Amino acid sequence: MTAPGGTGEHGDTRGRDAGQGPARAVPPSTVARLPGYLRALHALAAEGAVLTSSDELAARSGVTSAQLRKDLSFLGSYGRRGVGYDVAHLSERVEVVLGLTTQRRVVIVGIGNLGHALANYSGFADRGFAVVGLVDADPDVVGTTVAGLTVQPFAELAGLVSGTGATIGVIATPAAGAQVVCDALVDAGVVGILTFAPRALRVPAHVDVRAVDVASELQILAFHDRRRTGTWEV
Amino acid sequence: MTAPGGTGEHGDTRGRDAGQGPARAVPPSTVARLPGYLRALHALAAEGAVLTSSDELAARSGVTSAQLRKDLSFLGSYGRRGVGYDVAHLSERVEVVLGLTTQRRVVIVGIGNLGHALANYSGFADRGFAVVGLVDADPDVVGTTVAGLTVQPFAELAGLVSGTGATIGVIATPAAGAQVVCDALVDAGVVGILTFAPRALRVPAHVDVRAVDVASELQILAFHDRRRTGTWEV
The missing domain is CATH 3.40.50.720 (NAD(P)-binding Rossmann-like Domain)
Structure with a gap:
């Protein structure tokens, strides 16, 4: 139940863009929570939010902030201190990891x-x-x-x-x-x-x-x- | 998510009947699997089975035998070596733990x-x-x-x-x-x-x-x- 294609274990440690590390092998328990994060991110986007905090996103997903940050770190998404997460960017990242870019x-x-x-x-x-x-x-x-x-x-x-x-x-x-x-x-x-x-x-x-x-x-x-x-x- | 009423932690170590230890605090992950065991036990009973092995019950529940034995040990149900589990007895035990004796x-x-x-x-x-x-x-x-x-x-x-x-x-x-x-x-x-x-x-x-x-x-x-x-x- 790991993601053997993840780059993190295979030497390439360069992120795709600034502030995004590579995705590591994602544990099954994290995978099971990603749909909830994506649901909350879509709701935020529908409300016009551009940025969100880990506290806000965690509350909307029914998990603790610590859990959220840990889960997103497996995706190489750490947010920026004092700024938070870019809603559109993070949504896309979760969709890519979940394989939702193809219907x-x-x-x-x-x-x-x-x-x-x-x-x-x-x-x-x-x-x-x-x-x-x-x-x-x-x-x-x-x-x-x-x-x-x-x-x-x-x-x-x-x-x-x-x-x-x-x-x-x-x-x-x-x-x-x-x-x-x-x-x-x-x-x-x-x-x-x-x-x-x-x-x-x-x-x-x-x-x-x-x-x-x-x-x-x-x-x-x-x-x-x-x-x-x-x-x-x- | 523990069972504070469990006797195992509170000094009374006498089982209700021979071969049954007291129930210990049951972890949430075990609780989540109990309905599957009960479903398999009811299917066995419907087929006329009186006894079952941990291998049989595990296979019907989609878990490993080791997982099954560990989960049932939290209920104080260990089965008897060479004999296995009494289907009716174990069903009742799981129903009691799940709180299904009252509709x-x-x-x-x-x-x-x-x-x-x-x-x-x-x-x-x-x-x-x-x-x-x-x-x-x-x-x-x-x-x-x-x-x-x-x-x-x-x-x-x-x-x-x-x-x-x-x-x-x-x-x-x-x-x-x-x-x-x-x-x-x-x-x-x-x-x-x-x-x-x-x-x-x-x-x-x-x-x-x-x-x-x-x-x-x-x-x-x-x-x-x-x-x-x-x-x-x-």
């Missing part, structure tokens, strides 16, 4: 309530993603139009991925079908999978999986709630 | 596509949660029936939370309204918030927030995809 194409499999919500989510385009294909196994759903796209049958998945150049697949099916869908996405050439199905998925080493399980998130909240009530003993 | 009540605010998907998600009831209230600000949505519940106006939020005993609020509104909704949920007495709105939320110290931002998850996948293509230099 990524996404296929969604499973067009139930959740798949509908995802297909219609307007926030994807703003943040570097285009939903280019929808797939479902249900004959009643195939052929319907959702968010301007015609839902394709499962048999068309491979052709859809190769034809659109999609590199990311979203699994919004029930748990039972998720591994079959996952295998088909991987065979079709997808290299990143975001799954909402409540089960662990097996993938080859070159494929990354991010899992969102809503009930698990609630269970984690329940842990804190229970702890708070003091009924630890069983 | 938690959940209110959802924002009944768009995502709110519909969440309200209709059948997996909540199986996993310890009851959706007891739906709220929306749109007069066209208020009064409609979703998943057997009538959508209430925002003005009814406080009464709905206190009347139902809800302790968890789910925010499925656009980003712009999320902080106002969050404040209202906190004022109404909710102690856990799961938000899908793409912005950081401010809450008092006694309230826990879990945030799911789908576009952020895609951006994290994009990082790995970009890294893989080797175009690190900018």
Whole structure:
């Protein structure tokens, strides 16, 4: 989970421009926070801000200033003392590191309530993603139009991925079908999978999986709630 | 983020039953993995399994055996060498630690596509949660029936939370309204918030927030995809 292409480990210590060191290998925990920083930077830009402080940016991102400064140091972005960070410059830097300078194409499999919500989510385009294909196994759903796209049958998945150049697949099916869908996405050439199905998925080493399980998130909240009530003993 | 009520730190080292040590303070990273273990245990139980090994349970949970054993040791559950873990016993133990022995009540605010998907998600009831209230600000949505519940106006939020005993609020509104909704949920007495709105939320110290931002998850996948293509230099 390091960035082997980073220049910092390989002898070239010259920054691209003044005040920017080279990017070092970025730890996974830092990568996971970068989207939040980018979101806050875009909000600042929309409000007309040209410069921001680490305190301001940290507060808007829900992290401490120290955490923010440490994370941005991995990107070679240190800010200038008494001046702060240039909002446009830092946004671009984070986008480059996240690989958002090219729009990524996404296929969604499973067009139930959740798949509908995802297909219609307007926030994807703003943040570097285009939903280019929808797939479902249900004959009643195939052929319907959702968010301007015609839902394709499962048999068309491979052709859809190769034809659109999609590199990311979203699994919004029930748990039972998720591994079959996952295998088909991987065979079709997808290299990143975001799954909402409540089960662990097996993938080859070159494929990354991010899992969102809503009930698990609630269970984690329940842990804190229970702890708070003091009924630890069983 | 420790469990101050845990017995391990406070002198009582007697386990509740043979082979079970007392629970120690459970680290947040372990808490975050417990729902996955519970999901795998329930799947094993559904298949009729009485015992399981750490290898089996780890594989189904998508973690290493070493990680699993370490996590379960925080719960005072060590398994028996050559025998493994008792599926029913361990499930119960995880449920107790997560606070799932009492059903938690959940209110959802924002009944768009995502709110519909969440309200209709059948997996909540199986996993310890009851959706007891739906709220929306749109007069066209208020009064409609979703998943057997009538959508209430925002003005009814406080009464709905206190009347139902809800302790968890789910925010499925656009980003712009999320902080106002969050404040209202906190004022109404909710102690856990799961938000899908793409912005950081401010809450008092006694309230826990879990945030799911789908576009952020895609951006994290994009990082790995970009890294893989080797175009690190900018």
